Amino acid sequence: MIDGIKIYRGTNQIGGIVTEIRKDDHRILIDFGANLPGSKADAIADDEVVRQVFGRDTDSVKTDAVLFTHYHGDHVGLKRYIPDDIPMYIGRTAKEILKVIAASVDFVKQKTGQSDEIELPIINKMEPYWKLGKSRSFSGINVTPLVCDHSALDAYMFLIELNKKRILYTGDFRDHGIPGEATFEKMISEKVGKVDILITEGTMVSRFDEEKNNSVRTEEELGKRAGEIFSEHHENVVLVSSTNLDSIMEFYHAVPEDKVFLCDPYQARVMKIAIEARYKYFKKYRFKKQIYVLCPGEYDGYMKDLLVYRVPGTDRCPFSMARPHIYSEKGFVMLARPNRNPNFETGRFEERMLDMKDPFITYSMWQGYLKGGKAEDSAIVQFMDGRMDKEHMEQLHTSGHAYVETLKKLMDMTDPEVIIPMHTEDARAFKKVPLFKEYVNRIHLMDGTNSTREKD
Ligand SMILES: [Zn+2]
Structure with missing residues (x-):
């Protein structure tokens, strides 16, 4: 367990992401996503994750904000279960896109008598991120949103300062899209630099074979x-x-x-x-x-x-x-x-x-x-x-996620003491990627399978 970081879901699956960053009796949540269709049979169910995050056991902790990395359902899908008094944040353009999606989904819902599940009022409540590249404190948890490249437009990474440690939380990202090819390295070197902890997505580590077919x-x-x-x-x-x-x-x-x-x-x-x-x-x-x-x-x-x-x-x-x-x-x-x-x-x-x-x-x-x-x-x-x-x-398709070469580049540029993989079906595979060899002892698996003796 890394002090202050709790990943409720997403350390051994793609999607259904919920991460908590906690300081004393305050916390922020990053993403509150639904399980993807076709997710593993042993995945924690959506209603169970809602109970774990907002159930009675969490009464003593105050949630200062929910920060969404981007608009994909596996990151925002459970938004309607977030209590009314908790502020939600998302990118300004991402919010506008969610509104267009909601208008279209709500139209069908109203026609089919599911009016109680209307989405638009929830999205209207979301606030856009504050000035980009600037940090903001949530009860001592400092957060700097950094816009990044992903198959969703207006997606974010977060640089978090907590207990004197610098944490980079990547969310979903890549560097081979339109913005990434031009800006990724510059953004990491200018806005991030060295970090103590890197929490990174690893979708392509478990989709390595498929990538070759593209x-x-x-x-x-x-x-x-x-x-x-x-x-x-x-x-x-x-x-x-x-x-x-x-x-x-x-x-x-x-x-x-x-x-x-x-x-x-x-x-x-x-x-x-x-x-x-x-x-x-x-x-x-x-x-x-x-x-x-x-x-x-x-x-x-x-x-x-x-x-x-x-x-x-x-x-x-x-x-x-x-x-x-x-x-x-x-x-x-x-x-x-x-x-x-x-x-x-x-x-x-x-x-x-x-x-x-x-x-x-x-x-x-x-x-x-x-x-x-x-x-x-x-x-x-x-x-x-x-x-x-x-x-x-x-x-004809390119992945919305970072290739292993990009993950290596990110590790080199941020030189973290601890690397926590998430948003991957096989976190353990991280330790076996030849390109990550020099980082193998820094990779920390949050699903409790850190032992090197575990079976393949
Ligand atoms: Zn995504």
Whole structure:
């Protein structure tokens, strides 16, 4: 047990993250995530973790804040169980994206009579982080949020000062996305430097073999290959998470000049928030081509807010209503999602694909969701049904997480006395990664399996 640090969940699994940083009778929590679908059978259940964190046993400790690293469900999914009087913090842009997601989810919930589970009021209560790079004290626990690269936009690491020790809590991160390639090393050397304790994600340590199957490693490489695929095919469909914005912006910029870029109003709103937040910093986060928005029944009432929008400093509206005569002749790239609405047997995108002659799918999600994968996802399996052959699809995906080389780089740059792995299915594998050899005696497993005598 490291003084003041308690990881309730996440030392031996990916997702369902909850970490506590405690000083005397005060604490802050980092993330309050739900278990991912397909998580291990022996994973602590969500209701059990809520009980452990906020149950009677914790009455004597005051929770000063919950700090969210980013908007993925395995980090924010249990937010509704956080007592009302505890302040919650998240990135400013991350909050705006969560609001768009919530508006869409709440709409379905209201229609299906689940109004008591509405999300938007909870998100509205979240506060954005204070001035970036500046520390703030929560009853003597000093926290500096540092924006980092991840497949979620506006994600954070935290530099924490506690009991005269400097702790870097990475959250989910990587350095091969659009912001990471440009800023990771600079950020660590200028804002972090040497630490005493490094609490780091290790997703890719347990997904090492899968990584070898990926044809591309960086978002830039993904963009280049996407350009080739989009040029080759007339009708392109891209299956990508609606909030994986680095990939989305790479796809958007990879659309050939003569083809049309298509998405639905929800996706267009998410893109608009991302572009407004990042266009000043990264070229790929700029409006380029017109974004043609697909509306059900071609009724533009669904996109009124988009039609009145103007690119800052211009009178240009980057959004137009998509009409089949515009895109079927020219060819297109359509961002799509599988159907998760239980009221529809066939999703809206799948319905549109019925009208296409020979759509080619760029599958840009984790391969574990596919048929026979580690966390088979029925909606995705249905979407891809009959389209899994090379004629109809190509997998094009980069991980949202740091490669082992990046983890090594982080260890070198922060030179920690203690390294605590989390967000990994196999924390023990950390001690066996050849690249981490010089750090093996500093790696501390918080699930109680530190003994070197334990079995493989
Ligand atoms: Zn994440």
